[in-house]
Amino acid sequence: MTNFELGPIRPPDEADSLLIRTTRGCPWNRCAFCTLYKGQKFSIRSVEDIKKDILAAQKYYGGRPVEKCFLQDGDSFSMKTADLVEVLHALKEAFPSLKQISSYGRGQTMNKKSAAEIQEIADAGLNMLYCGMESGSDEVLKKMRKGTTAESILNSTRNAQDAGMKTLLFTILGLGGKELTAEHAKGTVDLINGINPGGVRVLTLAVKPGTHLDSMEQAGEFTLLSEAEMIEEQQRILERINGIQSRYGNYHAVNLMPELQGELPRDKGKMLSVINRFLALNKEDQLNFIFGRRQRYYGCLDDLDNADRYRTVQKAMNDFDHGQLEKMFHDQRRNWI
Numbered sequence: 001m002t003n004f005e006l007g008p009i010r011p012p013d014e015a016d017s018l019l020i021r022t023t024r025g026c027p028w029n030r031c032a033f034c035t036l037y038k039g040q041k042f043s044i045r046s047v048e049d050i051k052k053d054i055l056a057a058q059k060y061y062g063g064r065p066v067e068k069c070f071l072q073d074g075d076s077f078s079m080k081t082a083d084l085v086e087v088l089h090a091l092k093e094a095f096p097s098l099k100q101i102s103s104y105g106r107g108q109t110m111n112k113k114s115a116a117e118i119q120e121i122a123d124a125g126l127n128m129l130y131c132g133m134e135s136g137s138d139e140v141l142k143k144m145r146k147g148t149t150a151e152s153i154l155n156s157t158r159n160a161q162d163a164g165m166k167t168l169l170f171t172i173l174g175l176g177g178k179e180l181t182a183e184h185a186k187g188t189v190d191l192i193n194g195i196n197p198g199g200v201r202v203l204t205l206a207v208k209p210g211t212h213l214d215s216m217e218q219a220g221e222f223t224l225l226s227e228a229e230m231i232e233e234q235q236r237i238l239e240r241i242n243g244i245q246s247r248y249g250n251y252h253a254v255n256l257m258p259e260l261q262g263e264l265p266r267d268k269g270k271m272l273s274v275i276n277r278f279l280a281l282n283k284e285d286q287l288n289f290i291f292g293r294r295q296r297y298y299g300c301l302d303d304l305d306n307a308d309r310y311r312t313v314q315k316a317m318n319d320f321d322h323g324q325l326e327k328m329f330h331d332q333r334r335n336w337i
């Protein structure tokens, strides 16, 4: 049992990390698709309380070496620089074996700090920035009420990199809908190429009930891409990624093709060949694969070669109205995020 405060989420890459909560919720909390902190007021925890948690965590770990720590929740950069630095020093003192301290950072918040402040934070130990950019298209960012622009994201991540922080970007497939899929892919790849982040993590959109995006969809202002269209979108992004060295990954369970992961540029061709293989399938086989993945008969595209499994999936799929399958896939994605 832990006796220190924990927030609700952490990035998938931080599954084994020490979690220390510096802020509660998200200072923006208005994105059209997001329900993470709905109804929760943003607050910054006091340095005193955070330090108490650090000491409690130190006791809990009992001298076991800890190499990674993630600062929860949505934006540690909302703290006064001196306070964040004090917390980072306390962390390093309690856990001298720490090699990585990471946090989400909102571009709008980070851009209010001077380069010298960002440097001070990096020097105190925060050496990894998670950036939920979601899209690099200003049109998509505006429609999704992200409250930021591609330029702002570029500035904040570059300042972090200049201070020596590693950066990892999250992007959401399908966020432009059918209306803005081309803009979403182009803006996103331009921003990824411009930042050259250490990592790119892909998520797949699901529209949560009660969100502004849900209202837009019902009003006909936003049209969901099909599963296959989202893979086409990912193809457009991956094809145009150039000149960067990043770990690219579809790690989240919501993604259709988890095998799309690797080092860029080395594995770009391999990942594109998996996408191209899927897109070259006839519609029935594409549907069989998507159904099989969403129902967990398949782990990856190669499983489609197993004739027994293919028949089992086909039989299971025949119990459903094919016109309703995309809706069912979406419902399943919604359960994952």
Ligand code: SF4
Residues within 6 Å of the ligand: 026, 027, 028, 029, 030, 031, 034, 035, 036, 037, 074, 132, 146
């Ligand atoms: S997506 Fe991120 S920035 Fe937007 S409301 Fe959710 S937590 Fe806040």
